[in-house]
Amino acid sequence: MKLLVVGDRKTPDSAWPESVQYFPLLVQHLQGLRIVGKLPENHYARKNVGYLIAIAQGAEAIFDTDDDNSPLPHWSRRSETVSARLCEHPGWINAYRHFSDERIWPRGFPLEELDWTRSVPLSDRTTAVAAPIHQGVVDGSPDVDAIWRLTIGGEIAFDRNSDVFLGEGAWCPFNSQATWWFPDAYPLMYLPSHVSFRMTDIWRSFIAQRCLWAMRTGVVFFGPDMYQDRNPHDLLGDFELEVPGYLNNRKICEVLESVRLETAPGSVLDNLHRCYESLIFAGLIPSDEMPLVELWIQDVSTVSSRNS
Numbered sequence: 001m002k003l004l005v006v007g008d009r010k011t012p013d014s015a016w017p018e019s020v021q022y023f024p025l026l027v028q029h030l031q032g033l034r035i036v037g038k039l040p041e042n043h044y045a046r047k048n049v050g051y052l053i054a055i056a057q058g059a060e061a062i063f064d065t066d067d068d069n070s071p072l073p074h075w076s077r078r079s080e081t082v083s084a085r086l087c088e089h090p091g092w093i094n095a096y097r098h099f100s101d102e103r104i105w106p107r108g109f110p111l112e113e114l115d116w117t118r119s120v121p122l123s124d125r126t127t128a129v130a131a132p133i134h135q136g137v138v139d140g141s142p143d144v145d146a147i148w149r150l151t152i153g154g155e156i157a158f159d160r161n162s163d164v165f166l167g168e169g170a171w172c173p174f175n176s177q178a179t180w181w182f183p184d185a186y187p188l189m190y191l192p193s194h195v196s197f198r199m200t201d202i203w204r205s206f207i208a209q210r211c212l213w214a215m216r217t218g219v220v221f222f223g224p225d226m227y228q229d230r231n232p233h234d235l236l237g238d239f240e241l242e243v244p245g246y247l248n249n250r251k252i253c254e255v256l257e258s259v260r261l262e263t264a265p266g267s268v269l270d271n272l273h274r275c276y277e278s279l280i281f282a283g284l285i286p287s288d289e290m291p292l293v294e295l296w297i298q299d300v301s302t303v304s305s306r307n308s
Contacts, residue, residue, distance in 0.1 A: 001077065002057070006050035009041045023053065031056075033303075035295040044200055045193040047176070048296065055186050056303035062186070064179040068231045069138065075225040080182040081130040084220055085122040085162050090169025092250075093120060095221040099137050099158040107145045107242070108173030108202035110250040122164060129165045131220040132185035133208060135174035141230035143175040146198075146239035147246075160223040167218035171209065171253050174219060176201040178226040184215065186304070187268045190296045194286045198241035203285070206253050207275045214261040214271055248284055255282045269297045 005016065007024040016022045028036050028049045039046055047064070054062050061077065087093055092113040096104050098120045105114060137158045166172055181189055188208040191200045205219075212218050259278045261271040276293045279285040 002054075002059075004050045004054055006046055008043070008046050021053075023049065033299050035292060035299050038292055038295060040193050043193060044197055045191040048189070048191055051186070051189045052299050052303055055300065056306060058307045060183070062181045062189070064176045064181060064189070065226065066177055066228075069177060069226050069228045072139070072225050072227055078134055078180050078222070080132060081128055082134070082163050082220060082222075083126040084129050084131075084165040085124075085126050086129070087121060087164060087166045087170045088123055089121040091171065093166055093170050093172045094118070095120065095135075095164055095166065095172045096137060096142075096158075098122070098164050098221070099161055099223055100156060102156060103152060104142070104144060104148065104156060106173050107143050107175060108199070108205065108245055108249055109145075111147070111246060112250065120164065126162055127165075129217075129220070131165060131212075131217055132182040132215075133174070133188075133212065134163075134180040134220040134222055136178035136180075136222050136226060137224050138178050138226045138228045139224045140227045142228065143177045145242055145245075146235050147242075149235050150239065158224045163220050163222045165218055165220050166209075168213040168216075170218065171206070172219070172221070173202045173249070174205040174221070176204075177228065184217075184268070185212070187272060187297075187300050188212075190272065190293065192285065192289050193292055194289045196241045196244045198238055199245045202245060202249070203252060206249075206256060207272065207279075210253075210256040210259065210275060211261065211268055211271045214263050215268065216263070251282075252279060252284055255279055255284065269300060273297060 003020045005020055005022045033052050036049055094105050094109060096106055139157050140155055142156050188211055191204055195203055209219060255278050256275055259274055261274060276290060280287050280290060
């Protein structure tokens with residue numbers, strides 16, 4: 001298993017273990033990727049470079065995480081096919097409710113959809129399902145919004161309950177904190193650059209879920225195998241950056257539900273493009289995003305062909 005670290009202009013110089021592949025900005029520009037010179041610096045979306053490098057190296061799975069997360073002792077590589085309980089209803093599903101009785105919800109969950117009397121509607125027994133994206137809940141300081149941190153706060157220890165599969169019509173935001181991606185979903189890893197920093201991975205998750213439905217699959221949520229000791233944050237600053245989400249998360253999903261996508265194999269990149277076209281047309285994402293999306297599509301096509 002390889003560890004790829006994508007640096008940025010503010011990344012401090014340090015000695016990395018031999019097992020780590022570190023890519024500072026200069027080395028990123030030597031990878032032959034079209035998107036590298038167009039991505040903003042000192043920005044979370046530079047993760048896109050790491051995704052492309054991993055795909056080019058023939059990764060069989062990619063685990064997406066951050067520098068303030070660490071694995072718990074039972075952490076291990078997941079398989080794409082798992083035993084999970086199926087979500088039996090469409091609509092907004094607060095998957096965190098399956099793993100905790102606390103008043104908690106994932107960052108990106110529409111506030112107007114919060115309902116503490118609503119349990120997660122799941123099948124009685126587990127079923128083997130194949131899903132190309134698996135999202136883990138994280139102990140300690142999980143991925144929640146600034147409103148939760150400002151009004152409730154504290155550390156969380158989630159229950160290690162059964163996996164949950166959310167299929168077509170079931171919405172729940174997922175993040176980039178502890179997420180497994182498998183090859184069929186690699187084209188959907190693109191993080192937008194021209195949206196709020198606190199929304200880039202969340203809006204990616206909505207687009208990915210819509211595209212997964214066209215592939216007749218969905219997202220698995222699983223219990224904690226990571227712990228976050230959160231880096232210092234300005235919570236009011238986080239709140240300000242999350243306002244576009246509070247106002248637009250549900251609108252984005254309504255637009256995505258109306259997009260006509262192809263179900264034929266090999267349509268995922270075209271479907272990704274259609275989703276961004278629709279969100280830009282609706283005024284929810286700036287038009288400046290589309291050139292980067294198209295560069296991403298070209299780069300994914302190029303690096304994927306090297307492994308075919």
